[in-house]
Amino acid sequence: MSQNGVGVDLDKSLGYLLKEASSALRAAMEEVLRPLGMSVTHYSCLELLAQRPGLSNSELARGAFVTRQSMNVLLQALERDGYVTRPAEARVGKVLPAQLTPRGRRSLEKATVAVRSVEVRMLAGMTETEQSGAFRILQSMIHSLRDGDGDDGA
Amino acid sequence: MSQNGVGVDLDKSLGYLLKEASSALRAAMEEVLRPLGMSVTHYSCLELLAQRPGLSNSELARGAFVTRQSMNVLLQALERDGYVTRPAEARVGKVLPAQLTPRGRRSLEKATVAVRSVEVRMLAGMTETEQSGAFRILQSMIHSLRDGDGDDGA
DNA sequence: GAATGTATGTCAGACTTCTGACATGAGTCA
DNA sequence: TGACTCATGTCAGAAGTCTGACATACATTC
Structure with a gap:
């Protein structure tokens, strides 16, 4: 179970740790959202709106880190069930701006409380300084990863 | 596009930022692994082994943050294609210890290089101090999230 | 020894997300 | 005006992952 001395040192990889943290966060969110019959993507969509x-739809997809096709599937379900409304036709271009219905807003309220409790738990034991440090560091990672996106910027 | 002043402040949520960073990392990994015909879970499995x-199988699943059923599907494919071997029968209990074949090891080599380059890029612009700070902070988050796993430990 | 609880490997089906593709509308530029 | 590029919404099919279920094997307890 412990290190075999091979050398790649997965135990010390920040990438692995990032994945681990994200996985723990997702699991914790799923746990509190399940009783409300809501998935993480579902919640993300409502919160964004x-x-x-x-x-x-495309903007929501980017905000929830899924493809616009996936978000479209979700949006159609949310629209069908009355959580979200979209105009039948676009006023300009093809963009259909989405809005929460009162029902959607009501549904989101409990979820927001639940999710916030998870975030509070995640931050427990961290000082203000550490939190702002985490903020800076994560932003740095994101920027660096997107910076050179395959093509060298030479 | 910018803040609407509603108050939940998604822009300042560490949870959201964590998800964003993890998503960027996954995208970057997929990008470099795709030319090698390998998915992130696929790579994770080989690297773990x-x-x-x-x-x-169950330990690999936990290490790659998927269910053991998902890992089983992958393992069977890897076994079929000759990247991994497992004994036909368990020596003790039901546990089937998996091993990389020479082919699996060879396939992993290029992937490791590619993934390491992504991690290096992610860490670009961060000092040693910041990196160890990130390490501590992520571990703290993971621990806090798993600590109270729904039931209060009272 | 028997009962119980926990962990494993695996099958089956459902759900989610993705890739690929197409048509449409806006913006740019010659 | 026309050609070109880019972004969007959407459909269809494929791929990946999940939940549920079952049989089996070990550990603990009585």
Whole structure:
């Protein structure tokens, strides 16, 4: 079970640790959202719409880190069940701005409380300084990863 | 596109940022692994086996953050294609220790190089101190999230 | 020794997400 | 105006992952 001395040192890889943390966060969120009959992507979509009303399907997809095809499947279900509304036709271009219905907003309320409790638990034992340090570091990672996106920027 | 002043402040959520970073890492890994015909889970499985030969299906699943059923599907394919071997019968219990074949090891080599380059890119612009800080912070998050796993430990 | 609890490997089916493809609309540029 | 590029919404099929279930094997307890 412990290190075999091979040398690649998975135990010390920040990438692995990042994946581990993200996995733990997702699991914790799933756990508190399940009783509400909501998946993480489902919640993400609603939360995004609450904070930025009028987001399009593609924008929601980017915000929830899935493809626009996946988000479309979800959005159609949410629309069918009355959590979200979209105009039948686009006022400009093809973009259909989505809005939460009162039902969607109501459904989101409990979920937000549950998710926030998870985030609070995650941050437990970290000082303010450490939290802002984590913020900076994660942003640095994101920027570095997206910077050279396969093509060298030479 | 920018903050609407609603108040939940997704932009400042460490949970969201963690998901964003993890998503960027996964995307970067997929990008370099795709030319090698390998998925992230596929690579994770091989890397785990290289570092800890003899891991069982269930242990590999935990290491790659998927269910043992998902890992089983992958393992059977890897076995069929000659990247991995498992004994036909368990020497003790039901555990079947898996091993990389020479072909599996060869296949892993290029992938390891590719993935390491991604990790190096991710860490670019971070000092040693920041990296160890990131390490500690991520571990703290993981521990806190798993600590109270739904039931209060009272 | 028997009963219980826990962990494993595996099969089957359902669900989610993805890749590929197409048509449409806006913006740019000659 | 016309050609070109880019982004969007959407459909269809494929691939990956999950939940549920079952049989089996070990450990603990009585």
